[in-house]
Amino acid sequence: MGAVRKGLADAVRDRTPSLNCFGYVPDSVPEPCFYAGEVDITFDRTFGRGLDEIEVTCRLLVSRADDRSGQAALDRYLAGSGPHSVKAALVAARGAPGEPALGGLCDDLHLMRVQAYRMYEVGQVLYYGAELVVRVIGRG
Template sequence: MDVGAVRKGLARAVKAGVPSLNCFGYVPDSCPEPCFYAGEVEITFDRTFGRGLDEIEVTCRLLVSRADDRSGQAALDRYLAGSGPHSIKAALVAARGAPGELALDGLCDDLHLMRVQAYRMYQVGEVQYYGAELIVRVIGRG
């Protein structure tokens, strides 16, 4: 799998499902809010013999405005919902394709949003945001 293409594909998939988000397939220097980006990557090679399957775990981040504590956290909660028009989970489920199809428009075999963690304040440069990490597991040919 092409790690860079997968990160960009995750950002495209989230943008397609949640157009109100600014989405990046890389860690941006500044974050126009609300912001989703694909960050750190962990790769496990050779999950099956003969380079048959690799696994990538991508830590994505969602950052929203801290201008008002209540509305910022409410926005964060909407994006982290399991379903609905603002749901990142729903956008990623749609990017899996139909049964038997490759995910992310052919970039990988499958993907799964495993969990949300680290719901807290984040600082990027001089700006603080409410945010959370989304851990996405991606599998594909090695």
């Protein structure tokens, strides 16, 4: 599990170096920040431990120093394409058709949705942010 979360963070960092990326929930948030957070696991999607499915809830947090510029920065990272797009970084991490994703850590992954676009509090600091739910499938 830890390797998959780290792989997601590394994939985003490789394509979006302006983001501080973590495969774990950091104690403090160096902004802008992407991290892999909560994990939900569905075991045995196929017989004989053939396939497990994981949903990783990642968070993307940016500064709220200025309401308009903070939300504009968040929007750039949440765009479907472009140099700041987290979605584009995760699509690239899928690899070529027929190849495993995340450098062999899983069979495939898919950014399913963005949710909870709102203010987040970490410690006593407020950030603009959103959750990105990533579906990962692989052998059990």
